[in-house]
Amino acid sequence: xxxxxxxxxxxxxxxxxxxxxxxxxxxxxxxxxxxxxxxxxxxxxxxxxxxxxxxxxxxxxxxxxxxxxxxxxxxxxxxxxxxxxxxxxxxxxxxxxxxxxxxxxxxxxxxxxxxxxxxxxxxxxxxxxxxxxxxxxxxxxxxxxxxxxxxxxxxxxxxxxxxxxxxxxxxxxxxxxxxxxxxxxxxxxxxxxxxxxxxxxxxxxxxxxxxxxxxxxxxxxxxxxxxxxxxxxxxxxxxxxxxxxxxxxxxxxxxxxxxxxxxxxxxxxxxxxxxxxxxxxxxxxxxxxxxxxxxxxxxxxxxxxxxxxxxxxxxxxxxxx
Numbered sequence: 001x002x003x004x005x006x007x008x009x010x011x012x013x014x015x016x017x018x019x020x021x022x023x024x025x026x027x028x029x030x031x032x033x034x035x036x037x038x039x040x041x042x043x044x045x046x047x048x049x050x051x052x053x054x055x056x057x058x059x060x061x062x063x064x065x066x067x068x069x070x071x072x073x074x075x076x077x078x079x080x081x082x083x084x085x086x087x088x089x090x091x092x093x094x095x096x097x098x099x100x101x102x103x104x105x106x107x108x109x110x111x112x113x114x115x116x117x118x119x120x121x122x123x124x125x126x127x128x129x130x131x132x133x134x135x136x137x138x139x140x141x142x143x144x145x146x147x148x149x150x151x152x153x154x155x156x157x158x159x160x161x162x163x164x165x166x167x168x169x170x171x172x173x174x175x176x177x178x179x180x181x182x183x184x185x186x187x188x189x190x191x192x193x194x195x196x197x198x199x200x201x202x203x204x205x206x207x208x209x210x211x212x213x214x215x216x217x218x219x220x221x222x223x224x225x226x227x228x229x230x231x232x233x234x235x236x237x238x239x240x241x242x243x244x245x246x247x248x249x250x251x252x253x254x255x256x257x258x259x260x261x262x263x264x265x266x267x268x269x270x271x272x273x274x275x276x277x278x279x280x281x282x283x284x285x286x287x288x289x290x291x292x293x294x295x296x297x298x299x300x301x302x303x304x305x306x307x308x309x310x311x312x313x314x315x316x317x318x319x320x321x
Contacts, residue, residue: 097133107232113171121161130222143207166199168229176231182209196246196278253299275299
């Protein structure tokens with residue numbers, strides 16, 4: 001079935017409020033002034049279809065801005081809000097502080113993540129992160145940290161090893177109550193990667209960033225025994241480790257068969273994979289556990305070529321049985 005798209009053309013009237021927004025930008029009002037005016041205009045339109053008593057709409061990502069916004073003071077006392085990505089860059093403007101192993105040894109381990117299998121290259125990356133400090137309400141960006149190591153470009157094999165290292169750090173992050181604010185998963189779960197703890201790191205477009213929500217600094221710690229990554233700290237008295245539980249579900253893939261007049265015996269085209277779902281919970285509250293996130297991997301169906309039956313051959317040539 002072919003889909004066609006119709007292009008509508010016509011004269012559009014410019015909203016007076018939009019004009020005000022543009023003037024505000026030209027005069028130095030800034031992005032947030034124009035953005036907020038744009039949403040005022042949207043509320044005025046959508047209000048026609050509501051009761052008029054509804055709460056004003058929030059700009060996109062306002063909730064994230066509330067949590068991860070930072071205020072940067074200028075000489076004239078003005079301040080601007082930055083998104084969590086901008087904040088990560090701001091925080092990473094100077095090299096991360098690194099503490100000695102003797103200091104790490106005196107700290108409490110908050111959470112620990114292990115490599116799913118022996119991976120020497122991933123362990124090397126983890127060892128290089130040993131001792132890195134993440135200050136309270138600050139972020140650790142794997143991308144920015146690599147730039148500080150003068151790693152402007154990476155090979156696919158380096159990115160693969162870093163993905164496994166990031167997975168171990170991600171597990172330690174979850175088990176310690178630290179937050180992951182930037183994380184990507186593979187399209188299909190790689191062999192050896194733990195389900196529910198998948199991380200795909202690509203230097204150009206798939207970063208991995210964690211955020212320290214606590215009022216005390218945390219430290220990345222490589223533990224050679226078992227090639228693991230830990231989060232260590234001197235926590236406050238009210239800190240509690242989350243109870244992490246990972247549940248998995250699997251749905252068998254379908255078998256799709258095609259008739260091919262060029263084959264004389266069944267021929268498999270693809271070996272399929274089942275659909276997989278991983279749900280990660282914090283079960284600190286056993287009655288009402290908190291669903292942290294879900295990872296879903298689409299199925300790959302089995303595809304098989306079949307030779308035609310005699311009936312199909314007769315129908316092709318218009319012959320009667």
